[in-house]
Amino acid sequence: MWRNRRRPADINVIGYGRDRSGRPVAVAASRHTLVTGLTGSGKGSIAGGWLKAQAPFIAKGLVQLDYIDLKGGMEAGMVNPKLIHHHAWSLSEAADLLHKLDNEVARRQDKYRGVVRMVTPDVEPRLLLMIDEAAELTIGIGKAKSEAAEATALLDSILRRGRSCGVVVVALTQDPRVQAMPLRPRFPQRLALRLNSEVEARMALGDAAVDNGATPWLIPADEPGTCWYADLDTGAAQCFRAPYVDDDTLRMLGAAADA
Ligand SMILES: Nc1ncnc2c1ncn2[C@@H]1O[C@H](COP(=O)(O)OP(=O)(O)O)[C@@H](O)[C@H]1O
Numbered sequence: 001m002w003r004n005r006r007r008p009a010d011i012n013v014i015g016y017g018r019d020r021s022g023r024p025v026a027v028a029a030s031r032h033t034l035v036t037g038l039t040g041s042g043k044g045s046i047a048g049g050w051l052k053a054q055a056p057f058i059a060k061g062l063v064q065l066d067y068i069d070l071k072g073g074m075e076a077g078m079v080n081p082k083l084i085h086h087h088a089w090s091l092s093e094a095a096d097l098l099h100k101l102d103n104e105v106a107r108r109q110d111k112y113r114g115v116v117r118m119v120t121p122d123v124e125p126r127l128l129l130m131i132d133e134a135a136e137l138t139i140g141i142g143k144a145k146s147e148a149a150e151a152t153a154l155l156d157s158i159l160r161r162g163r164s165c166g167v168v169v170v171a172l173t174q175d176p177r178v179q180a181m182p183l184r185p186r187f188p189q190r191l192a193l194r195l196n197s198e199v200e201a202r203m204a205l206g207d208a209a210v211d212n213g214a215t216p217w218l219i220p221a222d223e224p225g226t227c228w229y230a231d232l233d234t235g236a237a238q239c240f241r242a243p244y245v246d247d248d249t250l251r252m253l254g255a256a257a258d259a
């Protein structure tokens with residue numbers, strides 16, 4: 001089978017193909033990741049690629065997917081529902097989901113304190129939390145303000161304590177400002193699709209990546225999926241075009257042929 005010629009899937013790597021100079025783009029599947037890009041810039045391709053890469057492991061029970069999509073589940077609703085452990089399509093559902101996840105983090109901390117330094121998927125499933133339109137979760141408008149504050153505090157707790165407990169948060173947002181994403185410093189790994197300006201790029205990716213050549217404000221509007229990857233620890237920056245993940249693929253994720 002041709003399929004067998006592919007490199008074996010790695011639970012810890014999200015492969016997005018190759019960058020402009022032909023080097024493979026290997027995003028760490030185990031690190032909190034913030035994805036910023038204007039509406040229509042192709043954030044769905046980043047989320048879709050991530051889920052496609054993790055789907056075989058979700059199907060095997062090594063990764064557990066929670067999904068928050070405050071656009072009423074428009075994007076997340078396309079994903080094979082069998083793969084989603086908990087979902088939230090509204091702010092109050094999101095607070096509920098975050099409470100459950102935070103409790104699980106606390107349980108793991110108690111169980112593994114002094115036992116292992118890092119909970120890896122061979123110990124307990126990785127808990128992957130995908131958040132689309134993350135700014136809507138943390139800002140909240142009008143009456144939703146107190147709910148949003150609660151959600152932000154829970155997410156902060158999950159981000160801070162979750163890393164060693166095997167939790168990975170992938171947050172997607174169109175707004176790079178810190179008001180929209182107050183928890184930005186908690187994300188060591190950043191992806192930026194098309195943005196408005198260099199100022200926004202520095203907010204989204206950090207200064208080092210921009211100083212190293214990242215230019216997401218120069219991505220043409222007719223190239224959705226084109227993306228800069230920045231590792232905040234090394235300052236490394238790579239540009240790539242994420243493959244489009246169509247709705248049928250999302251619906252079929254984790255089905256036998258994929259595993
Ligand atoms: N990687 C890609 N390659 C080609 N076209 C894409 C790609 N990603 C997205 N698109 C096109 O751009 C549109 C907007 O993408 P989407 O992911 O919904 O943007 P966002 O979530 O950032 O608003 C999609 O409907 C699709 O037509």
Ligand SMILES: [Mg+2]
Binds near residue numbers: 043044075132
């Ligand atoms: Mg979107």
